[in-house]
Amino acid sequence: MLKRLLIILVGLAIMMGVAALVYVGMLFLGEPSAKPGLTVFRSGPPAALPVGNYTAVQEEREYLCGDIQVIFLGNAPRELVGLDRAELEKRYPQGQGWTIQEQGRTLILHQRLEEFCPEHQNYRHLGLYEGQLAVYQGPLGHNEKLLRVEKNLPVSSLSSDLQLKLHQATEFDRQDAQIQAILRRELEFPSEQAVNALLENLDEATGEY
Incomplete structure (x- = not known):
């Protein structure tokens, strides 16, 4: 009876080990956007986003007076996850004053406006x-x-x-x-x-x- 119990326990341990290996393999070999618990962007080809995953996004506006207003800072919104550089540039076009930069693991979406900030527009x-x-x-x-x-x-x-x-x-x-x-x-x-x-x-x- 004890021998049979040991065999069952060993079998369970092996099954759990295999399952763990499969899970780890999925984390490192699967698509970045499918990794659980991470908010990331696909790096894409060399012309796309720089190599590396972004865990945060900062969207900001710069006014004529030089003041910068941060309008969003946090995990990437769902609609941005998985977008490459070309897709981001369509959403944030340079013709509307947008630039796309990186700072560490944060993606900076910066827009320069040809107007003054709410405080200085009355000056x-x-x-x-x-x-x-x-x-x-x-x-x-x-x-x-x-x-x-x-x-x-x-x-x-x-x-x-x-x-x-x-x-x-x-x-x-x-x-x-x-x-x-x-x-x-x-x-x-x-x-x-x-x-x-x-x-x-x-x-x-x-x-x-």
């Missing part, structure tokens, strides 16, 4: 456009979006101090930190209403700024 600043006083959207140092030219306020009619600051603002990034702080305090505004209030004062008392 306004004064500057020069073709020698005339102008109002731009966004913070100082970003003259990508010209809103209007103040033709009723010739630059020559402004105080010499304000004229100097306007010229400094055209090369804002080259100014030292102290001058940048002064320019922000005097030429940068949190809203359209704020910049309009200053322009009205300048219009009423030109040269007294």
